[in-house]
Amino acid sequence: MNALPSRLVSQERLMRRLMAMARIGATASGGVDRAALSAEDAAAQALLAEWGAALGLDATRDAAGNFFLRWEAGAGAPLVSGSHLDSQPTGGRYDGVYGVIAALEAVQAMREAGLAPRRPVEIVAWMNEEGSRFAPGMMGSAVYGGARALAEILPARDAAGVSVQHALAATAAALPGIAARPLGGPPYAYIEAHIEQGPELERAHCPVGIVSGIQGKHTFHVTVQGEAAHAGTSARAERRDALLAATAMVQALARALHDEADIVKFTVGRFDVTPSAPSVVASRVVFSIDLRHPDSAELRRLSALVAPVCEAAAGPCAVEVARLSAADSLTFPEAMRARLRRAADRLGLPRRDLLSAAGHDARYLHPVCPSAMLFVPSRDGITHNEAEFTEPADLYAGACVLADVLAELAMLEEQP
Numbered sequence: 001m002n003a004l005p006s007r008l009v010s011q012e013r014l015m016r017r018l019m020a021m022a023r024i025g026a027t028a029s030g031g032v033d034r035a036a037l038s039a040e041d042a043a044a045q046a047l048l049a050e051w052g053a054a055l056g057l058d059a060t061r062d063a064a065g066n067f068f069l070r071w072e073a074g075a076g077a078p079l080v081s082g083s084h085l086d087s088q089p090t091g092g093r094y095d096g097v098y099g100v101i102a103a104l105e106a107v108q109a110m111r112e113a114g115l116a117p118r119r120p121v122e123i124v125a126w127m128n129e130e131g132s133r134f135a136p137g138m139m140g141s142a143v144y145g146g147a148r149a150l151a152e153i154l155p156a157r158d159a160a161g162v163s164v165q166h167a168l169a170a171t172a173a174a175l176p177g178i179a180a181r182p183l184g185g186p187p188y189a190y191i192e193a194h195i196e197q198g199p200e201l202e203r204a205h206c207p208v209g210i211v212s213g214i215q216g217k218h219t220f221h222v223t224v225q226g227e228a229a230h231a232g233t234s235a236r237a238e239r240r241d242a243l244l245a246a247t248a249m250v251q252a253l254a255r256a257l258h259d260e261a262d263i264v265k266f267t268v269g270r271f272d273v274t275p276s277a278p279s280v281v282a283s284r285v286v287f288s289i290d291l292r293h294p295d296s297a298e299l300r301r302l303s304a305l306v307a308p309v310c311e312a313a314a315g316p317c318a319v320e321v322a323r324l325s326a327a328d329s330l331t332f333p334e335a336m337r338a339r340l341r342r343a344a345d346r347l348g349l350p351r352r353d354l355l356s357a358a359g360h361d362a363r364y365l366h367p368v369c370p371s372a373m374l375f376v377p378s379r380d381g382i383t384h385n386e387a388e389f390t391e392p393a394d395l396y397a398g399a400c401v402l403a404d405v406l407a408e409l410a411m412l413e414e415q416p
Helices: 010-021 040-055 097-112 139-144 164-174 200-204 243-255 297-305 306-312 334-346 392-410
Strands: 057-060 067-071 077-082 121-126 189-195 208-214 216-223 265-267 271-274 284-292 318-327 351-356 369-374
Touching: 010 040, 010 164, 040 057, 040 067, 040 097, 040 121, 040 164, 067 097, 077 097, 077 318, 077 392, 097 121, 097 189, 097 392, 121 139, 189 334, 189 392, 200 208, 200 351, 208 334, 208 392, 216 243, 216 297, 243 271, 243 284, 243 306, 284 297, 334 351, 334 369, 334 392, 351 369, 351 392, 369 392
Parallel strands: 077 121, 077 189, 189 369, 208 351
Antiparallel strands: 057 067, 067 121, 208 369, 216 284, 216 318, 265 284, 271 284
16 A cells, blocks of 8 residues: 555545435425435435446445445455435435445545455445435334345335335336346445534544444334314314324323433424325325434333323324334444544544444444444534535545545454
């Protein structure tokens, strides 16, 4: 190796690729709408495959829709880095995609530095991290890591009734030149770069965050069944109003899960009413629950309250509470975090250790291989928003740290 890869990372090239990706699914307000397994998602993968081919990287996809670019080198389990390409419906230009493009930039810098890795190196774009089209999120990484079976995710449907199975087939048909690969790992190690999606790094004037772990998250799907009735002729005492019951449940949950310290994060982000007609009593309501807490024991205690609280507030309606996911808090290995700290220090970059309040695909790699995450700042902490922004210099700094740590790991003989 003739030079540290960080010296060959190009901020101009990094930004050019990020902005090219931002044009795929671009919104009028400067954001991105690139749903998982959509035509836009397939176009983003096609562009990534084109960039990879120019560097001699082989593009493949597995049965769960995860996309890989592989630098065939050495032997054994691959060193993997990446994130995701899908976005929220009114998402920003950096969430997820930065980790994929930063990994590509790091690999290009490693190749230009003359690195001869002891093992293959792979760039990955995980399928459906966001969960905005198909629930729950992080489907691709969960299947890859063995936390979910492929058969478990295939029947999931979006709001239009399209299944994951159908969307996977459509995406594969749109990418005929990309070969299929076996499902699963485990990798030698995994590192994910990501924007912080919070305000801590910006406030601390730190371009790099070393992620200590990820707070726990449990998600639920609640179905409230009532009975449709005429708004003008049905008596209140005879109504089975699913909307009134559902809103009573949400308010009861807000009270039961409230904490003065504002550590609990309780969110109802989706609320679907049937038949959704002005003069008809609602017959059915389906809503989502996202519940988070950094302490796993407390998260499990709060999670156990959800079903009984909903049942107590159901009134004359029936309610079914289905838990979609139950991921407790985790801590990344200290040895992996130390490598990121040392790389930042060598580059003279101020850094800060912090917990990730948001969920990431690294959650499902953590049980199967040494894993780590690094953050770069988010302006004003804004994310899942078209106004999402990170300074190019900070994006560059994160890519430099990533390049040097990947190079270090790629040359190790022992376990990281």
